[in-house]
Amino acid sequence: MPASLRSNIERTIQQKITDSDLEKFSAFTFERTFDKKHHLLEEGQLCNYIYFIQEGAAYSYIVDQKGDKHAIQFSLEGYWISDLFSFYSGKEAIYNIETLEPVKVLMLNKENFEKACCSIPMIDRFFRILIQNAYVALQYRLAKTNSEDAEHRYEEFAKKYPDFVQRIPQYLIASYLGIKPQSLSRIRKERTNKK
Amino acid sequence: MPASLRSNIERTIQQKITDSDLEKFSAFTFERTFDKKHHLLEEGQLCNYIYFIQEGAAYSYIVDQKGDKHAIQFSLEGYWISDLFSFYSGKEAIYNIETLEPVKVLMLNKENFEKACCSIPMIDRFFRILIQNAYVALQYRLAKTNSEDAEHRYEEFAKKYPDFVQRIPQYLIASYLGIKPQSLSRIRKERTNKK
DNA sequence: AAAACAGGTTAACATAGGTTAATAAATAAA
């Protein structure tokens, strides 16, 4: 029962979770470690797990026709990551998930996910709120992508996720923002010139 | 108990819903009609409802600093629309929702939403799957926004939502795609030249 | 019917960001 999981749950549902519920839930998960650059999921596979990052960093991405990667989501310790399309639908994944650093993760498979949601109302509630929040955040991100230029998007990103800027390669942040690494480099240069 | 609601629910949960459950749920909703160009929600208000469109069309949008509108979501009959950020959090809306045609809607307020989810497991399940699907679709849309040019995004949009192309003003489709109306007009011209 | 308005098109020009390619800096491997 890692403290980071408890605080993730309590922050999400905005109330305390009992030790008993947390223990019950933990029993459905198992812990594993992976090296840096390990693929937790590759396009075309079935995504059987959702991952909670206890230590390290990972990200999901899609590869376009040209072969370019586009980062979808970054996850440091205390965040969840998965390909929910594949996980929920049972269809082949269109995204990849790869570690950026050695990670220690908690893994929850589909069967246990269902069991946990059915047997622990707090956990059911937790996952519902988790995805509600994710949806709302994603909608906002898309709205910003469609309404602001790359410079503003980077400013907002750097302000919102200062730790990501430290630990995630710049070319991946660029792709997350929908621009090329050279452009982000240019933006950062102009930015430091201003200040 | 409108047939369009039943089929929306059954398509989403991929199974039949009993008349009894549907009736119970319907009792939590009420029906209203609004004129064309009516604001169902304005930025700064609290979003107290989620709307199911029975007839007509509506859309949500955000206004940027320059005063430009950016369409977030379109809803024709058989679709839901709301500002889930405001609805879930109880905070002030950052989006607007406006009708594009006269509409007949079913409205479900927050209190009844909670009651329906607690008392009708099928409905709880329905809303969970609805938002899961919405999240997955949104993630895909963002991935495409970041990886494809405007022409491809429009092609995909027109193929996926041919009825939207018919009924929704082109300048709103442009803003949904993250471009200016003039650019969409240019894209459509080149497109017809090709064929 | 005239006027006003909303939506769409076109064209000339401007610009943010992409492309290519070379180099440098940082990190990992030998």
Place this chain on the structure above:
DNA sequence: TTTATTTATTAACCTATGTTAACCTGTTTT
């Protein structure tokens, strides 16, 4: 430490999309 490999920077040039502004069509309003 030396050599690879990965990541970041820079610059010259290119292109898709934005900007401005004029015009057109169809639809409300008066």
